[in-house]
Every structure is written in structure tokens, then in C-alpha cells.
Amino acid sequence: MQLYLVTTLPLACSSYTTINDSTRSTSYTSSVGCDSTAFGSSGTWVRFTGVGGTQIPTSPPVTGTCGTSAPGWYNGSMPNISATISGTVCYNWSGNTCNWHNAIQVTNCNSFYIYNLINVPVCSLRYCTI
Template sequence: MDLTAFPGRNGTGHSEVPYSAFADPCVNHTVLDQAWRSIDCGLLECLIGLICDESLQQGWYRFNSFGGWKIPEIVIPLTNCSSWSTGWLNGRHPTVMKGEVTRTVCFNWFANSCYRKREIQIKNCSSFFVYELKPAPFCPAACCTDIQYQWVNVLLTLEMEIKIEEAKKIALQRLQKMVNKRAGRELELALEEGYCLAMDLLESEGS
């Protein structure tokens, strides 16, 4: 990687370093592999006590654990995610083309699903998201994570006559292998009803 310095424009002779991949949060971030953040971790399920993100330092983070790798876009009930107040994303995650966007993380508290909130930055890195997180506004409160689900469009082309149900089965098997390889673990896919045209799988962007 070229990090060669060049003379400053102001003529002072000070060196400036050009933009590099190290400035990209998709490259430069901290990985949080904390499975206790899962929406399935109640106060009894994970048995680690109440957790709080109050001491979390502001910075870019990537969630990556079997407890999930994406902040959920729905309100999460109290006492999940190994905390009392649950942090959820009030908005949609961006596409790759959107770049860095500003979104709101809300912290649920009894009758108020957005009792406290934090404005954060999010970037879609194609196969994962990174978040510029901030300390929780009070305790006990923590950001939740969930497994990332998304729609995948599959185009199949026929070179021979085949039954539609058999074509769907073949497509699901091939897609399952692709997703497991990308995730690095076994995930269960579900086939939703739709039109199946049959055989050659084309991977969609971001799938």
C-alpha cells in the first residue's frame, strides 16, 4: 500500500499523507464477538448478569458472533440482550451505494420504546456492517444483535425440462452452500414462494 508523503500545499514543507484504506471503517474497526448481545439472551438464558455499554468507547465496531452481526431494526423487549434496556435501530440499514449514513439507536424502557437515543454512523461493507457506536446513555442498557436476514433473488435458466419443485430444491441446496461458506457456519434457509425459472444460480450483490 502506497503511503508516500508529499509536500504540503501551503509551501511549508510539511508532509501530508494521502487517503488510504486505513481511513475506511470497513478496514479499520474493532470486532465485538459478544454472543451475549443476542436478542435471545434474556436475564436467565445466558447467565452472565446485567451488561451495560456505558463504558463503551466511541469508535467504529463490527458485530461478529453466533449471537448476531446486525443491530435489529425492530423494538426488542426489555431484559433481552443481557441487559435491561435494549438498543435497537430506528431506521433501515444502508445499501453499499449509500456509503456512511446517520441513524438512530433507540433504547427501550417500559412504555417508551425510544426512552433514550444515540445518533450513530453506519456503513455497509457488502458482507457486513460497521457502526460508529457511542457509550450507552444510562445503565443498564446495551445494543442488541440479531442474525442478518435478507432476500436473495435467484435466476435459474433451463437447459432441460425439470419440475418446478425439483428446481427450487436444487436452487436452495446451492444457495445453502454459498451462504454457509460466506457466514463460516451453518445457517438454515427458508424458501419463500415465488417464481422459479430453474438451474443456473447467479449470486446477487451483497448476498
């Protein structure tokens, strides 16, 4: 007899907004704007897809990339499968890799991550992808 471990994924893994945006890539160097009104103050669950990238980077991108002046990156550990954790997004600006920051949540949906993102603290900040 074989036993199988069944992992139940959080509901958010099947109910999120998909963002397919090549301008969020750490390799994109033109200006687009900021995320000061993109996700609301209480947050929106999003999944990044496509050529722009599928995850928020876990190390600081170079300033002036990702379509903004101060690019955002996730400063923390990624969750295990089916887990949701709270963490911090930092924004790299003027020699300080965490000049601004805000809290987010990250969920591991087995084959992809989703993020509960809020509006960034000030304009010229943007969530990046790799």
C-alpha cells in the same frame, strides 16, 4: 468489451473492532450490564460477529434481553453498499420503545455492516444484536 463497476469501500471497512458476544443477542435473557463506558464519547467503529448476531436489530427487542434492562435497536434505514449514514439507536423501556436514544453511524461494507458506536446515555442500556 465488458465494463465493470468498481465500488470503493470506506476505510473504516478495513479498520474496526470485532465484537463476538453472545450476550448481546436478543435471545439472551440474563443480566450482564450496560455500555456506558464501552465505546467512548467520540465513538468506536465495531463489527458484530458470531452466534450472538451480526447486526443491530431494526425493531425493538423485548425489555430484559441482550444482557440488559433496556435493549438498544437501530431506528432507521440501512445504508446502500459503501455508504455511511447517521441514524438513531433507541432503547426499549417501560412501554416506550424509544425511552432513551443516541446517534450512531452505520456503514455498509458490502457483505457486512459496521457501526460507529458511542457510550450509551445511562447505565442499563446496551446495543443488541440479531
